[in-house]
Amino acid sequence: NAGVMQNPRHLVRRRGQEARLRCSPMKGHSHVYWYRQLPEEGLKFMVYLQKENIIDESGMPKERFSAEFPKEGPSILRIQQVVRGDSAAYFCASSPVVERGMGGYTFGSGTRLTVV
Amino acid sequence: LAKTTQPISMDSYEGQEVNITCSHNNIATNDYITWYQQFPSQGPRFIIQGYKTKVTNEVASLFIPADRKSSTLSLPRVSLSDTAVYYCLVGEGATNKLIFGTGTLLAVQP
Numbered sequence: 001n002a003g004v005m006q007n008p009r010h011l012v013r014r015r016g017q018e019a020r021l022r023c024s025p026m027k028g029h030s031h032v033y034w035y036r037q038l039p040e041e042g043l044k045f046m047v048y049l050q051k052e053n054i055i056d057e058s059g060m061p062k063e064r065f066s067a068e069f070p071k072e073g074p075s076i077l078r079i080q081q082v083v084r085g086d087s088a089a090y091f092c093a094s095s096p097v098v099e100r101g102m103g104g105y106t107f108g109s110g111t112r113l114t115v116v
Numbered sequence: 117l118a119k120t121t122q123p124i125s126m127d128s129y130e131g132q133e134v135n136i137t138c139s140h141n142n143i144a145t146n147d148y149i150t151w152y153q154q155f156p157s158q159g160p161r162f163i164i165q166g167y168k169t170k171v172t173n174e175v176a177s178l179f180i181p182a183d184r185k186s187s188t189l190s191l192p193r194v195s196l197s198d199t200a201v202y203y204c205l206v207g208e209g210a211t212n213k214l215i216f217g218t219g220t221l222l223a224v225q226p
Contacts, residue, residue, distance in 0.1 A: 033214060035216070042203065042216055042217075042218055042219045043160065043203065043216040043219075044216075045213050045214060045215060045216070048213070048214070056213060058213065059213065089157075091159050091160070093160075105150065105162070105205070105214070106162065107152070107159040107160045107161070107162075108159055109158060109159045110158075110159050112157075
């Protein structure tokens with residue numbers, strides 16, 4: 001039973017390019033959360049999704065960032081026209097339960113985005 | 117909006133018990149409190165989860181007072197390999213956000 005899989009592990013983009021980060025939740029999990037961790041800082045909430053629904057995106061920057069979790073396939077965090085300040089580690093977590101907080105949230109190993 | 121706060125850092129020696137407290141004044145009524153460990157360049161790793169009173173597993177204990185506005189992670193007899201950043205994670209009242217605490221860097225010395 002594989003854990004939460006994130007790919008790529010490392011991603012290098014030039015300023016202005018697009019970055020696509022993928023998160024495959026654990027089997028049977030239908031809830032996905034994305035977090036950003038800037039260098040030497042803590043984990044900041046970005047977005048909470050269920051299959052085909054964005055539940056809370058209040059932690060996402062208003063421009064250039066978007067997230068989806070389609071019926072089939074992984075969750076995608078997309079960053080358009082990347083800037084140096086987007087360089088960070090991006091983690092996703094998945095959860096199996098409908099009621100919040102009752103399950104454990106399993107985290108992936110993260111994608112480290114470097115913008116040059 | 118109240119933050120979920122932790123001490124920035126703690127120092128300890130091998131074999132000691134370490135207690136790390138998280139203050140979460142705005143915790144959602146029905147949400148659990150979860151603690152994670154993070155090593156450099158790795159994702160957060162689940163340690164323990166609880167709702168109230170005391171929970172114990174093979175690696176840690178979690179103490180939660182009746183008002184649930186704080187929680188304390190207790191690590192018995194730490195070793196050098198326990199040097200890491202420890203985060204609490206709670207659901208924020210009235211929103212859907214799961215909020216991490218500010219994180220505590222635990223440094224264990226020989």
